[in-house]
Amino acid sequence: MDHFFIILTGILVITSCTLxxxxxxxxxxxxxxxxxxxxxxxxIVLAYLFSGAQPGTFALAGAxxxxxxxxxxxxxxxxxxxxxxxxxxGIVYAVFFAIGIILTTIFSSHVDLDQExxxxxxxxxxxxxxxILDNGIDMGPKQIYPLIILxxxxxxxxxxxxxxxxxxxxxxxxxxxxxxSSVLWSGLLNVYASIVSVFCFNTVGAVLxxxxxxxxxxxxxxxxxxxxxTVLLALIFGxxxxxxxxxxxxxxxxxxxxxxxxxLGLLLIPALILKKITKNSKPKIxxx
Amino acid sequence: MAFEWSANTFWAVGGCTLAGxxxxxxxxxxxxxxxxxxxxxxxxxxxxxICLGFLFSGTKSVFSLVLGGIVSGYLSLYLIxxxxxxxxxxxxxxxxxxxxLFFGAGIFLLTLIQHTGNSAQSGLDKFIFGKAxxxxxxxxxxxxxxxxxxxxxxxxxxxxxxxxxxDSLFTGTMGLSSxxxxxxxxxxxxxVIIGGIQALGFILIxxxxxxxxxxxxxxxxxxxxxxxxxxxxxxxxCFIGSVLSLGFESLPTGPVIVxxxxxxxxxxxxxxxx
Amino acid sequence: xxxxxxxxxxxxxxxxxxxxxxxxxxSVEKGMLTGxxxxxxxxxxxxxxxxxxxxxxxxxxxxxxxxxxxxxxxxIAFVPQRQEIDWDFPATVEEIVLMGRFPFTGxxxxxxxxxxxxxxxxLASAGITNLKNRQIGKLSGGQQQRVxxxxxxAQQASLIILDEPFAGIDAATEETIRExxxxxxxxxxxxxxxxxxxxxxxxxxDRLILLNVKIIEEGKKEDVLKEENLISAYGRKVKLY
Numbered sequence: 001m002d003h004f005f006i007i008l009t010g011i012l013v014i015t016s017c018t019l020x021x022x023x024x025x026x027x028x029x030x031x032x033x034x035x036x037x038x039x040x041x042x043x044i045v046l047a048y049l050f051s052g053a054q055p056g057t058f059a060l061a062g063a064x065x066x067x068x069x070x071x072x073x074x075x076x077x078x079x080x081x082x083x084x085x086x087x088x089x090g091i092v093y094a095v096f097f098a099i100g101i102i103l104t105t106i107f108s109s110h111v112d113l114d115q116e117x118x119x120x121x122x123x124x125x126x127x128x129x130x131x132i133l134d135n136g137i138d139m140g141p142k143q144i145y146p147l148i149i150l151x152x153x154x155x156x157x158x159x160x161x162x163x164x165x166x167x168x169x170x171x172x173x174x175x176x177x178x179x180x181s182s183v184l185w186s187g188l189l190n191v192y193a194s195i196v197s198v199f200c201f202n203t204v205g206a207v208l209x210x211x212x213x214x215x216x217x218x219x220x221x222x223x224x225x226x227x228x229x230t231v232l233l234a235l236i237f238g239x240x241x242x243x244x245x246x247x248x249x250x251x252x253x254x255x256x257x258x259x260x261x262x263x264l265g266l267l268l269i270p271a272l273i274l275k276k277i278t279k280n281s282k283p284k285i286x287x288x
Numbered sequence: 289m290a291f292e293w294s295a296n297t298f299w300a301v302g303g304c305t306l307a308g309x310x311x312x313x314x315x316x317x318x319x320x321x322x323x324x325x326x327x328x329x330x331x332x333x334x335x336x337x338i339c340l341g342f343l344f345s346g347t348k349s350v351f352s353l354v355l356g357g358i359v360s361g362y363l364s365l366y367l368i369x370x371x372x373x374x375x376x377x378x379x380x381x382x383x384x385x386x387x388x389l390f391f392g393a394g395i396f397l398l399t400l401i402q403h404t405g406n407s408a409q410s411g412l413d414k415f416i417f418g419k420a421x422x423x424x425x426x427x428x429x430x431x432x433x434x435x436x437x438x439x440x441x442x443x444x445x446x447x448x449x450x451x452x453x454x455d456s457l458f459t460g461t462m463g464l465s466s467x468x469x470x471x472x473x474x475x476x477x478x479x480v481i482i483g484g485i486q487a488l489g490f491i492l493i494x495x496x497x498x499x500x501x502x503x504x505x506x507x508x509x510x511x512x513x514x515x516x517x518x519x520x521x522x523x524x525x526c527f528i529g530s531v532l533s534l535g536f537e538s539l540p541t542g543p544v545i546v547x548x549x550x551x552x553x554x555x556x557x558x559x560x561x562x
Numbered sequence: 563x564x565x566x567x568x569x570x571x572x573x574x575x576x577x578x579x580x581x582x583x584x585x586x587x588x589s590v591e592k593g594m595l596t597g598x599x600x601x602x603x604x605x606x607x608x609x610x611x612x613x614x615x616x617x618x619x620x621x622x623x624x625x626x627x628x629x630x631x632x633x634x635x636x637x638i639a640f641v642p643q644r645q646e647i648d649w650d651f652p653a654t655v656e657e658i659v660l661m662g663r664f665p666f667t668g669x670x671x672x673x674x675x676x677x678x679x680x681x682x683x684x685l686a687s688a689g690i691t692n693l694k695n696r697q698i699g700k701l702s703g704g705q706q707q708r709v710x711x712x713x714x715x716a717q718q719a720s721l722i723i724l725d726e727p728f729a730g731i732d733a734a735t736e737e738t739i740r741e742x743x744x745x746x747x748x749x750x751x752x753x754x755x756x757x758x759x760x761x762x763x764x765x766x767x768d769r770l771i772l773l774n775v776k777i778i779e780e781g782k783k784e785d786v787l788k789e790e791n792l793i794s795a796y797g798r799k800v801k802l803y
Binding site: 094210 | 322323332381384386390397491492495505544557
């Protein structure tokens with residue numbers, strides 16, 4: 001039963017991350033996902049500080065502000081200074097993350113976060129922390145519920161806003177003339193990515209949020225024909241990777257989050273080989 | 289704050305400062321090639337190599353760890369360019385992918401090692417965020433030598449580096465010398481990162497490569513001054529940061545150095561305003 | 563009184579401290595094929611982006627068919643330079659052209675059969691029906707251009723603005739696309755094109771605007787392409803074959 005909950009958690013996390021991250025990947029902002037997932041750390045630490053042992057959902061949503069601030073700062077510095085944009089990302093996220101680590105260390109007695117949890121979460125402990133009702137009924141692991149809500153909300157938002165988001169991603173100028181502001185929509189996307197990062201932080205840690213956001217889409221892009229099919233394919237790869245990675249972790253007694261990320265990354269290689277094989281068998285049609 | 293100069297602190301601060309030199313040099317090269325984030329990937333990518341080195345050698349011998357780290361660091365860069373050439377995937381996605389693959393594998397192996405309860409593995413922990421206070425003579429030798437190697441390489445191949453980097457910026461012509469320069473810059477990056485990981489840990493060592501060139505940028509006139517100034521600034525940030533971190537003993541070194549660097553980059557960022 | 567599709571008054575734009583457009587006032591006549599020409603760096607792309615609200619301006623008022631931009635956005639289709647687009651984006655030709663139906667569906671409604679019909683017709687008018695399910699990454703330059711034109715048609719825009727549509731296209735394809743533009747004009751659309759090639763400008767367009775930070779001249783090609791105007795714009799004599 002514990003296995004089931006852990007895998008379910010993984011699936012919820014990867015679904016939310018992939019749906020959000022696919023847009024980031026297509027906007028060529030994959031490293032921004034990396035930045036946001038690190039930058040939320042100080043926000044999370046402060047959330048833990050203010051709300052005691054386990055921060056409530058609202059506190060966590062507030063932590064997303066740190067991610068928003070980071071992406072705003074990155075955007076601002078990229079536009080308003082001549083510093084190279086990739087260097088800007090590197091500095092901002094490292095500084096935010098460093099501040100987060102310092103806060104974690106200073107308040108380590110008050111805050112239930114340790115360095116390792118920050119890195120790779122504690123998905124293995126999800127089944128242990130149960131939600132027990134007053135009359136004694138066991139509702140299952142506590143952490144599952146916010147993740148279920150997050151997943152459902154993400155799916156909803158994805159289908160609601162797929163049109164403006166794809167328009168802005170593919171052709172921001174055309175979209176701009178039609179009145180769909182690229183700045184607004186990419187800003188909203190970054191905000192949501194911050195929120196997703198914060199919620200997934202507990203379970204998979206900072207560094208692996210970016211894996212879940214970007215790698216499924218990367219693999220799917222090798223085969224993708226339409227945007228929707230690409231995202232669906234990404235989800236399928238993600239859903240396959242979760243149980244696979246989990247059982248490998250169990251077998252070798254290693255970190256589950258690490259194993260999931262590694263398996264996802266490895267999936268790219270057979271996918272690439274498959275793609276090359278099928279490409280060579282089809283002749284290319286060129287007509288003007 | 290309780291910092292005292294002693295033999296230990298002297299070596300610790302000295303080692304970190306040396307690491308800063310190498311980082312500044314590597315960072316300046318990457319900055320000009322717009323490859324600041326590949327340092328990020330390499331820093332994460334050395335972890336599985338280090339773990340495998342530990343597993344194969346059974347000891348925490350610096351040699352096997354460093355060798356493992358170099359191999360996996362290189363492998364990550366090679367894989368990125370391989371996949372890029374053979375698919376339509378863009379560089380930024382591939383950076384994220386390599387990070388996921390290698391760092392995931394690294395964490396997986398690290399926890400695997402930790403769970404075996406191998407007593408020698410405790411030394412691996414300081415790789416995460418850096419612990420200046422825990423640096424051994426071996427570590428310092430490593431840090432010093434990586435910086436030295438990077439300085440030598442840059443001096444030796446100065447002209448070719450200068451030509452290639454500016455050439456690729458302005459004319460984009462490729463040739464055999466450009467492949468060599470690619471390998472050279474990547475090598476310096478990998479070596480310097482391995483050296484610096486002891487001081488800052490692998491999550492934050494990329495920042496040490498990224499920050500000094502940005503601070504140096506408004507003041508430079510030539511390629512030579514850029515590289516030298518970055519090296520000096522890298523050293524300065526590490527010096528200040530390691531002193532502070534040793535003074536506040538509970539604080540890990542990496543974050544303190546990074547925050548120091550971040551603060552010091554503010555005036556330069558203002559100067560770089562459009 | 564000629565009806566204008568675009569009226570620009572006193573438009574000035576500064577970018578990175580440089581004055582790119584200096585107090586421009588010009589009109590683009592409705593139902594005409596107008597070419598915006600001038601040397602490199604003259605501000606042609608900037609003028610397009612400024613009047614479409616894509617970049618900030620120092621000053622200036624711009625109206626389209628007598629209305630401000632916000633009231634008439636749906637009537638305008640902008641086609642940016644082809645290199646600004648990521649052609650590896652996973653999408654078929656049909657999907658891109660469907661984007662043109664956005665003004666009719668808004669964010670939330672699904673594409674209806676009417677939308678799909680409009681797309682079919684647009685593809686036919688642009689001569690690319692056979693490419694409907696083709697991945698956009700597998701298109702030639704000329705085909706890419708026609709996809710954008712089809713999108714503008716599906717949008718039923720009255721004003722179509724293109725930034726260097728002929729760049730990097732071979733002569734034969736250029737002819738084909740040119741014919742599509744003529745067809746657009748014959749259907750009452752107004753087409754404004756930033757064009758890079760002075761030599762073909764006279765042939766392709768009904769009206770010309772010669773720009774170099776300021777408007778050098780605008781109107782009929784005989785007036786615009788006079789030697790003194792070309793010297794003002796290009797800084798030296800330019801031979802026209």
